[in-house]
Amino acid sequence: MDGSFVGYLLACDDGTILELVLQNEPIRDTVLKAWSTLRGDAFTVSAHPYQVDRIEAWLATCDNYSVENQEMIRVFHWLPVLRAAMALRCAEGNCQFGNAVLELDGKKFSITVNNGKSTVVETDTPADASFEGIEAIRRVFGMGTALCRSLNPLKNNWLPLPFSVSASDKF
Numbered sequence: 001m002d003g004s005f006v007g008y009l010l011a012c013d014d015g016t017i018l019e020l021v022l023q024n025e026p027i028r029d030t031v032l033k034a035w036s037t038l039r040g041d042a043f044t045v046s047a048h049p050y051q052v053d054r055i056e057a058w059l060a061t062c063d064n065y066s067v068e069n070q071e072m073i074r075v076f077h078w079l080p081v082l083r084a085a086m087a088l089r090c091a092e093g094n095c096q097f098g099n100a101v102l103e104l105d106g107k108k109f110s111i112t113v114n115n116g117k118s119t120v121v122e123t124d125t126p127a128d129a130s131f132e133g134i135e136a137i138r139r140v141f142g143m144g145t146a147l148c149r150s151l152n153p154l155k156n157n158w159l160p161l162p163f164s165v166s167a168s169d170k171f
Helices: 025-039 052-061 078-092 133-141 143-147
Strands: 007-011 017-022 098-104 107-114 117-122 129-131
Touching: 007 025, 017 025, 025 052, 078 098, 078 107, 078 117, 078 133, 098 133, 129 133
Parallel strands: 098 129
Antiparallel strands: 007 017, 098 107, 107 117
């Protein structure tokens, strides 16, 4: 590295990495090795459920890992939440072309991705998958969907959607 800005790392005194934002994700291992050398001991790093590529990379290289549930949220109006989260997912890139209908808390939503852009509308079309309450949150935003592809109700890479509130039970 030549000293130019590549991102930032936010950490606690105990070495726990709270945020790691990089302009170029492939340098992640180099940054973590430098952090390990600086710290001189073990450290903790977190990933949000929607950061599937990062989770898969860390599962392949970490000595130890744990999974914590961060699903202490409740969605009251699914349509604007799905629109915003799908727009973020598509902005990350790699969003597969397709259409799916999810029924969440009794309402059906048609989600379409075309040319890297998403559209979400309410519909009466039969649902590809239906979930209520906390199960809807877990399937759409949760860690289980990130770690276990069989929990993904859709046959594409859209889920889990990007939404996470770190330590929401501490507010």
